[in-house]
Amino acid sequence: MGVISTDSPDSAAAATARPVMARVPLARTVVFGAVALLLFLLVVLPFGWVLNNSFHDDLTGAWTLGNYARIFQSADLLEPLFNSLLLAVATAVIAVGIGVPLAWLVSRTDLPFRRTIRVLTLTAFVTPSFIGATGWILLAAPNSGWLNALWRSLAGAEAGPLLNIYSMTGAIFICGIYTVPYSFTMVSSALDEMAVELEDAAATLGSGTLRTMLSITIPLVTPAVIASFILSFIQGLTLFGVPAFLLTPTGIPVVTTKLAEFYQLFPPEIYMAAAYCMPLLLVTAMLFWMRRRILGRKQFVTISGKSRAGRRIALGAARWPAFGAALLLPLVSVFLPYAALLLVSLTRAWGQGLSWENLSLHWYWWALFGNSETHTAIVNSLLFSTLAATMCVMLGTVVAYIVERRMVFGASLFGAVATVPIIIPGIVMSVGFFAAYTRAPLNLYGTPLLLVAAFAATFLPIAYAHGGSILKGIGPELERAARSLGAGEGRTFLSITIPLMGGGLLSGWFLVFIPIIRELSVAVFLITPKTNVMTTLIYNAKDGGNYEAVCAMSVLLLLITLALVAAAGPLTRLTTVRRTSRKSGRKTAPAEGVLPT
Amino acid sequence: MMEFSRRRLLQTGGLVGTALVTGGLAGTAFSRIASAADDPLYAAAKKEGALTLYWGSYEQQTMEAIRDAFKAKYPGIEVNLLRQASQTVYTRLRMELQSGVHECDSLGTTNMLHYTELKKIGALAPFEPVDGVHIPDAFRTLDPDKMFHVGAISLTSINFAPGKVPSPPQSWQALLEDQWQGKITTGSPAFSGDVANWVVAIRRKYGDDFLRAFGKQKPKVGQSNVDTVTDILAGERVVGSGAPFSYTLTQKAAGNPIDVVAPSDDAILNLGVTGILAKAPHPNAARLFTNFLYSTEVSMILQKNYWPTLRKDVPWAEGRALDQLKWYRNTGDDLGPEVAEGIAKWKELVR
Numbered sequence: 001m002g003v004i005s006t007d008s009p010d011s012a013a014a015a016t017a018r019p020v021m022a023r024v025p026l027a028r029t030v031v032f033g034a035v036a037l038l039l040f041l042l043v044v045l046p047f048g049w050v051l052n053n054s055f056h057d058d059l060t061g062a063w064t065l066g067n068y069a070r071i072f073q074s075a076d077l078l079e080p081l082f083n084s085l086l087l088a089v090a091t092a093v094i095a096v097g098i099g100v101p102l103a104w105l106v107s108r109t110d111l112p113f114r115r116t117i118r119v120l121t122l123t124a125f126v127t128p129s130f131i132g133a134t135g136w137i138l139l140a141a142p143n144s145g146w147l148n149a150l151w152r153s154l155a156g157a158e159a160g161p162l163l164n165i166y167s168m169t170g171a172i173f174i175c176g177i178y179t180v181p182y183s184f185t186m187v188s189s190a191l192d193e194m195a196v197e198l199e200d201a202a203a204t205l206g207s208g209t210l211r212t213m214l215s216i217t218i219p220l221v222t223p224a225v226i227a228s229f230i231l232s233f234i235q236g237l238t239l240f241g242v243p244a245f246l247l248t249p250t251g252i253p254v255v256t257t258k259l260a261e262f263y264q265l266f267p268p269e270i271y272m273a274a275a276y277c278m279p280l281l282l283v284t285a286m287l288f289w290m291r292r293r294i295l296g297r298k299q300f301v302t303i304s305g306k307s308r309a310g311r312r313i314a315l316g317a318a319r320w321p322a323f324g325a326a327l328l329l330p331l332v333s334v335f336l337p338y339a340a341l342l343l344v345s346l347t348r349a350w351g352q353g354l355s356w357e358n359l360s361l362h363w364y365w366w367a368l369f370g371n372s373e374t375h376t377a378i379v380n381s382l383l384f385s386t387l388a389a390t391m392c393v394m395l396g397t398v399v400a401y402i403v404e405r406r407m408v409f410g411a412s413l414f415g416a417v418a419t420v421p422i423i424i425p426g427i428v429m430s431v432g433f434f435a436a437y438t439r440a441p442l443n444l445y446g447t448p449l450l451l452v453a454a455f456a457a458t459f460l461p462i463a464y465a466h467g468g469s470i471l472k473g474i475g476p477e478l479e480r481a482a483r484s485l486g487a488g489e490g491r492t493f494l495s496i497t498i499p500l501m502g503g504g505l506l507s508g509w510f511l512v513f514i515p516i517i518r519e520l521s522v523a524v525f526l527i528t529p530k531t532n533v534m535t536t537l538i539y540n541a542k543d544g545g546n547y548e549a550v551c552a553m554s555v556l557l558l559l560i561t562l563a564l565v566a567a568a569g570p571l572t573r574l575t576t577v578r579r580t581s582r583k584s585g586r587k588t589a590p591a592e593g594v595l596p597t
Numbered sequence: 598m599m600e601f602s603r604r605r606l607l608q609t610g611g612l613v614g615t616a617l618v619t620g621g622l623a624g625t626a627f628s629r630i631a632s633a634a635d636d637p638l639y640a641a642a643k644k645e646g647a648l649t650l651y652w653g654s655y656e657q658q659t660m661e662a663i664r665d666a667f668k669a670k671y672p673g674i675e676v677n678l679l680r681q682a683s684q685t686v687y688t689r690l691r692m693e694l695q696s697g698v699h700e701c702d703s704l705g706t707t708n709m710l711h712y713t714e715l716k717k718i719g720a721l722a723p724f725e726p727v728d729g730v731h732i733p734d735a736f737r738t739l740d741p742d743k744m745f746h747v748g749a750i751s752l753t754s755i756n757f758a759p760g761k762v763p764s765p766p767q768s769w770q771a772l773l774e775d776q777w778q779g780k781i782t783t784g785s786p787a788f789s790g791d792v793a794n795w796v797v798a799i800r801r802k803y804g805d806d807f808l809r810a811f812g813k814q815k816p817k818v819g820q821s822n823v824d825t826v827t828d829i830l831a832g833e834r835v836v837g838s839g840a841p842f843s844y845t846l847t848q849k850a851a852g853n854p855i856d857v858v859a860p861s862d863d864a865i866l867n868l869g870v871t872g873i874l875a876k877a878p879h880p881n882a883a884r885l886f887t888n889f890l891y892s893t894e895v896s897m898i899l900q901k902n903y904w905p906t907l908r909k910d911v912p913w914a915e916g917r918a919l920d921q922l923k924w925y926r927n928t929g930d931d932l933g934p935e936v937a938e939g940i941a942k943w944k945e946l947v948r
Contacts, residue, residue, distance in 0.1 A: 137831070138831065141831060141833045142833075143832065143833050143834070144828075144831040144832035144833040166817075244788075244820055245820075248785060248788070248818060248819060248820050249817050249818055249819060251818065251948035260788065261787045261788070263684060263685070263688060264684050264787060264788055264790075265937070266684075266708060266710050266711075266933055266936065267691075267714065268684065268687075268688045268691070270688065270692075348851070348852060349848070349851040349852035349853040350830060350853070351829075351830030351831075351848070351852075351853030351854050351855060352852055352853060352854065358852075371661075372661070372665075373657075373661070431692070434689075434692055434696075435692070435696070438692075438693070438696040438698050439696055439697075445696075445698060446700065524681070524685060525685075525688070525689045525692065527679075528677070528679065528700075529649070529677035529678050529679050530677065536681070537657070540656070540657045540680060540681070541657065543656070543682060543821065543823070544656030544657055544658070544823065544844070545656075545821075545823035545824075545826050545827065545841075545844055545848070546656070546658075547827060547830075
């Protein structure tokens with residue numbers, strides 16, 4: 001029964017799949033039905049409303065193509081699109097350019113303090129990019145930035161600023177460094193799970209470390225590299241905070257700041273905003289089409305039930321210089337900006353500068369105890385993020401499995417649907433969710449479930465892309481073996497595939513959990529006084545100009561998330577232990593899953 | 598007989614209490630309970646048991662203080678406060694109305710256009726708060742049909758770094774002097790309602806020439822006008838235009854090196870407005886809250902947080918008062934298009 005296969009696409013797979021359907025029609029129908037239903041509820045329905053909105057006039061509510069016509073007739077609306085494209089491409093190039101080598105260093109070499117680098121990269125990930133931007137404004141604003149002040153003290157008071165964060169370059173830099181964690185995590189989990197035979201072969205044939213990396217290792221994880229490139233691109237396209245902070249002062253409009261203007265108008269142009277997102281969808285669709293062209297039918301199977309990763313490449317004399325290079329990213333994305341934020345958060349009034357009298361834990365006290373809303377918000381944030389991330393990873397993995405193994409006819413449609421939400425900026429998706437779930441029969445407005453669903457949907461593309469890139473590296477042989485021994489599809493998936501995906505699933509969980517906990521915009525029209533989350537409070541404090549409080553709450557958010565990551569450490573070690581035992585000759589992996597719940 | 602005398606006693610206590618409060622001594626627990634318990638509106642509101650506020654006026658801290666004072670004065674009413682930016686709150690309310698969802702009792706935002714639109718579609722309920730008689734005369738009757746009332750008074754002015762600017766610009770016109778080139782920070786009218794309001798006022802006063810000259814000063818344009826304070830405290834710029842009056846004073850009081858100038862050619866005044874929804878699920882609680890806004894308690898909270906008070910008889914912080922200032926407010930029925938035009942001109946001439 002060659003049901004599961006990567007190399008026989010399209011209808012052939014569907015045809016061979018049919019006998020299985022006949023054998024266990026109910027279970028299979030239920031699983032696929034549930035996945036299809038969930039995708040419909042989480043993505044198709046809210047997105048359908050967004051699409052529907054885009055064809056209506058904001059003033060009259062009448063059906064129109066006018067919104068689209070406006071986009072292409074007005075230079076005012078075209079310019080932001082081009083700026084956004086530039087920002088997105090540059091962000092993706094930086095993210096992949098830094099993230100991939102960093103992932104290789106951490107996953108495949110004997111770099112010192114590998115785990116520390118990993119945690120620090122996650123720390124950058126925890127940081128909402130507008131917080132990072134705030135930190136960098138303190139560091140590199142042309143007149144007042146501390147780094148520029150330092151520069152003037154060296155080069156003379158008349159010297160121009162060394163850095164100007166209020167520029168396209170500044171925005172690209174910030175978007176880039178805060179997007180590296182995506183490419184880093186996706187590529188490093190692919191590398192972690194990779195077999196070493198091909199690398200060994202290259203080494204045997206006399207290839208050096210660098211050449212092996214460039215011509216064997218990295219190409220083998222191409223699916224993860226491309227997936228992370230696309231995700232980073234989308235990040236650059238959809239981030240709001242960074243351009244709002246850094247590009248507004250220079251007068252460079254991008255799509256997201258323009259969207260914010262639509263919402264700011266009176267009356268708000270919600271429908272116009274919906275239409276304005278569609279070009280983003282088109283561009284991203286083109287990227288996916290290119291990915292298909294590049295990956296084609298090539299195979300990237302490196303997990304095949306034989307030997308597994310474990311041995312590390314010795315860097316030799318390059319060990320410490322490489323460590324220095326690996327520290328650069330944490331330096332610019334964590335240490336420097338957080339030093340600035342920490343200093344501000346520890347002052348009673350930050351304009352007074354640093355002095356003993358001005359030093360205070362007041363804002364931490366205020367954030368933790370002085371504000372009645374914070375408690376509920378912290379609990380809500382943690383609860384909703386945990387539920388949403390779990391739901392998201394489960395659904396994303398199953399969809400990725402169905403797509404990768406082409407288990408049903410039209411499986412790739414599932415994948416396309418699972419990718420849509422991330423491309424639509426959160427504030428627009430929020431309107432879609434609002435429209436879809438404030439009416440019968442699914443009136444969920446005001447319930448935590450709606451928030452959890454919106455969060456899960458928004459980051460489903462990450463879970464799906466991440467799951468897919470891991471699955472591409474897992475050969476179907478073991479699954480076939482299980483099937484031929486009589487295990488059903490479900491059992492094979494749970495007891496072979498999931499354990500083989502191993503730590504990748506855990507990293508995938510964090511890859512979704514962390515952006516959810518810092519997400520704001522998709523929740524904007526869905527939160528209620530009872531379901532308030534931490535980011536709304538941070539944003540309100542920022543809105544009210546209370547920078548000390550913003551910094552204190554950001555530091556707290558960071559600490560909470562890091563504590564969670566630390567708590568997950570033992571879990572990660574568990575999966576590593578299992579891998580070693582597998583390496584020692586066990587053919588089948590233990591049956592228990594490693595999905596964190 | 599017993600009951601009668603008890604009520605008399607309570608009423609007397611209430612009167613004494615009110616007198617004490619007006620006299621500047623914060624009301625005792627006794628007087629508060631006495632005057633509240635007698636109120637038939639409170640009884641009706643208590644029966645409803647809850648109140649949902651959608652508010653964008655006032656920052657989180659002040660709004661929470663007002664909410665807490667309401668809860669203390671009127672126990673038994675659960676208050677749900679949704680505090681988001683005015684335009685966000687309004688957009689959400691509009692969508693709710695379109696979907697037939699009725700959650701909101703009291704709306705409070707910084708844009709009067711919201712209320713003229715809501716009134717037009719019959720979404721507001723009339724109410725005349727008894728304590729409204731204390732509102733400053735100029736804002737007592739915003740709507741002849743009593744559909745909406747003043748909820749907040751907000752002033753836009755000039756702020757500066759006292760240590761670095763010995764003699765700050767005293768007027769909007771003075772901002773155009775050469776010495777301020779490259780020194781000014783401001784918000785964007787496309788993001789901030791207050792700045793948009795300022796642009797409309799300045800164009801009415803001085804026309805587009807002002808914007809053209811202002812653009813040549815190379816101001817740093819942030820999003821919100823709150824960013825002016827940030828830029829000044831950080832030292833990025835030294836003078837803020839279209840700056841928030843109350844918030845600057847709050848930061849000054851916190852010990853930050855910043856101060857504010859009320860321009861001689863008028864501080865620009867913008868009103869926050871509040872209204873009760875026609876289909877409010879808790880209409881009596883909403884009425885009770887609206888009336889509470891004009892209580893001495895709320896004005897004392899506003900004073901403490903450097904906001905202009907809503908009562909004539911409660912001075913602002915530091916002894917300031919509305920009639921000590923020269924101020925100007927944009928009025929007229931056609932503000933919507935004027936704002937849009939102002940933003941367009943700004944983009945052409947300033948950014």
